[in-house]
Amino acid sequence: MPDSSPPAPAEAEIAALRAEIDALDDAMHDLLMRRAAVVARMAGSRAKGNTTPLRAGREAAVLRRLLARHAGPLARARIVRIWREIFMANTAIQGGFSAAVFAPGPQSGHTRLAREHFGPLTPIRVHPTPARALAAMTGGEASVAVLPAPVDGEPAEDAWWARLDAPRLQVVARLPFLAGPAADPGALVVAPVAPDPCGEDRSLLMVEAEAGAQRSRIAQALAGAGFAATSLILSRAPAATLALAEVEGFLRAEDPRLASLPWARRIILGAYAAPVPGDAP
Numbered sequence: 112m113p114d115s116s117p118p119a120p121a122e123a124e125i126a127a128l129r130a131e132i133d134a135l136d137d138a139m140h141d142l143l144m145r146r147a148a149v150v151a152r153m154a155g156s157r158a159k160g161n162t163t164p165l166r167a168g169r170e171a172a173v174l175r176r177l178l179a180r181h182a183g184p185l186a187r188a189r190i191v192r193i194w195r196e197i198f199m200a201n202t203a204i205q206g207g208f209s210a211a212v213f214a215p216g217p218q219s220g221h222t223r224l225a226r227e228h229f230g231p232l233t234p235i236r237v238h239p240t241p242a243r244a245l246a247a248m249t250g251g252e253a254s255v256a257v258l259p260a261p262v263d264g265e266p267a268e269d270a271w272w273a274r275l276d277a278p279r280l281q282v283v284a285r286l287p288f289l290a291g292p293a294a295d296p297g298a299l300v301v302a303p304v305a306p307d308p309c310g311e312d313r314s315l316l317m318v319e320a321e322a323g324a325q326r327s328r329i330a331q332a333l334a335g336a337g338f339a340a341t342s343l344i345l346s347r348a349p350a351a352t353l354a355l356a357e358v359e360g361f362l363r364a365e366d367p368r369l370a371s372l373p374w375a376r377r378i379i380l381g382a383y384a385a386p387v388p389g390d391a392p
């Protein structure tokens with residue numbers, strides 16, 4: 112005989128809460144389907160052209176807005192994880208998307224950063240050199256390249272940024288967006304599209320100074336022209352010193368401050384969202 116006795120109070124409470132969760136899941140699923148339909152309309156309009164559909168600045172602006180209004184028991188890092196999957200699912204609707212990664216070593220953490228950013232369903236291929244990762248992108252095999260963030264004092268042969276084909280190729284994102292553990296290596300996403308501003312950006316400005324140029328003189332010249340540099344990385348060669356400054360704001364080619372720099376060669380390598388703080392430990 113079927114058991115027709117009423118459920119115990121604890122079971123009844125769980126059943127009621129699960130019914131509430133089911134209703135919310137249906138509502139969220141409806142919203143996800145509606146959101147995807149809007150993105151499909153965007154794709155159908157061809158308004159974004161034929162380049163990669165990824166717009167890292169727009170994604171950062173969405174996340175920044177949501178994190179600013181976020182409250183309750185869900186960790187900020189979880190909100191970022193959920194929306195990363197939403198972004199990549201909606202990027203995929205607009206055409207194929209894949210990433211070419213260069214990681215200096217199997218344990219370096221760069222592949223993990225790429226995987227966390229682009230999600231488990233995005234095709235990611237690891238390449239043996241930065242040049243090979245960039246070639247995979249320019250050859251149309253991958254949509255973006257993910258390369259190690261520059262490190263001060265790295266050997267000249269590791270300084271892929273010094274040879275970047277800018278402005279054709281541009282840095283459009285820095286990983287991780289949500290500030291991670293201090294040991295996070297940092298990676299830059301390079302794409303064959305211009306970066307899009309998110310409202311709180313940093314830009315990469317490369318200048319060629321004379322061989323043996325002092326770091327303090329380069330920093331002074333940048334500050335004198337009105338740039339607020341958040342980091343300064345040097346790559347020294349016998350003929351010249353290449354300096355890579357991360358500066359506050361979204362830098363455009365027509366910015367008048369560029370003309371007041373004392374060096375003829377100054378190249379904007381791209382821009383990305385300033386990282387946002389993670390969860391308090």
Ligand SMILES: C=C(O[C@@H]1C=C(C(=O)O)C=C[C@H]1O)C(=O)O
Nearest residue numbers: 164165166169170197198201202
């Ligand atoms: C929908 C767009 O395309 C992509 C997907 C986004 C999203 O899901 O919100 C945001 C930026 C792009 O990476 C867009 O450009 O707005």
